[in-house]
Amino acid sequence: MKDSVIIVSGGMDSITLLYERKDDIALGISFDYGSNHNANEIPLAEMHCKRLGIRHITIPLGFMQKYFKSSLLDGADAIPEGHYDGKNMMSTVVPFRNGIMLSIAAGIAESNGLKNVLIANHGGDHSIYPDCRNEFIAAMNSAVTNGTYVGICIVAPYTDITKADIARRGKKLGIDYSETWSCYKGGERQCGKCGxxxxxxxxxxxxxIEDTTEYVG
Structure with missing residues (x-):
């Protein structure tokens, strides 16, 4: 029986998890919070869910763009270029984004009689994004489990592995990663230069994996 919802962005990580756990997933949830790349990601998330016969919904979170401070919400020109190791990439943090999304997903899960919320945060995110770390996932899982009648669980199987590890899993699944989006700048093609x-x-x-993604540079 399908017992899970997944937070699916349309990026490499969440699409890999979508295919890995497709037999468990009853619902895919995307969040439109006004980022530069939401318009690129969400249609891909919807496409993959449809391909797998999984219901997909998009939840609007427009208040985040209005009230939260992040270069991810300020247009393509605000996105710094360079590797994630650079301190400038910290500007892309959207404060408590995963906490908000996980809370909503947990409420939707319980409303639909489902037990698990899947999220594809990974080890490479830890140095920059506090809401991708082990401590955060464990604390949120405890809060969600204790705050729901059925004891909803957060399942985050990629927390301690790298993006390359995720890509290896996707390779075994035959995922075409050109049908995913990563670029923080948005636009018609991925920039090839941002973190x-x-x-x-x-x-x-x-x-x-041969990279068939179309990049600007």
């Missing part, structure tokens, strides 16, 4: 684009290139190369 997520660089991380994407490196992960695909390390996993031995």
């Amino acid at each position: 997520t684009c660089i991380e994407r290139k490196e992960a695909l190369a390390e996993a031995g």
Whole structure:
């Protein structure tokens, strides 16, 4: 029986988890919070869910763009270029984004009689994004389990592995990663220069996957 919802962005990580756990997933949830790349990601999330016969919904979170401070919400020109190791990439943090999304997903799960919320945060995110770390996932899982009648659980199987590890799993599943989006700048093509684009290139190369993504540079 399908017992899970998944937070699915349309990026490499969540699409890999979607295919890995497709037999368990009853509902895919995307969140439109006004980021530069939501318009690129969400249609891909919807497409993959439809391909797998999984219901998909998009939840609007427009208040985040209005009230939260992040270069991810300020237009393509605000996105810094360079590797994630650079301190400038910290500007892309959207405060408590995963906490908000997990809380909503938990409420939707309980409303639909489901037991698990899947999220595809991974080890490479830890140094920059506090709401991707082990401590955060464990604390949120405890809160969600204790705050729901059925004891909803957060399932985050990629927390301690790298993006390259995720890509290797996707390779075994036959995922075409050109049908995913990473670039924080949005636009018609992925820029190839921002932190997520660089991380994407490196992960695909390390996993031995030909990168057929169309980049600007």
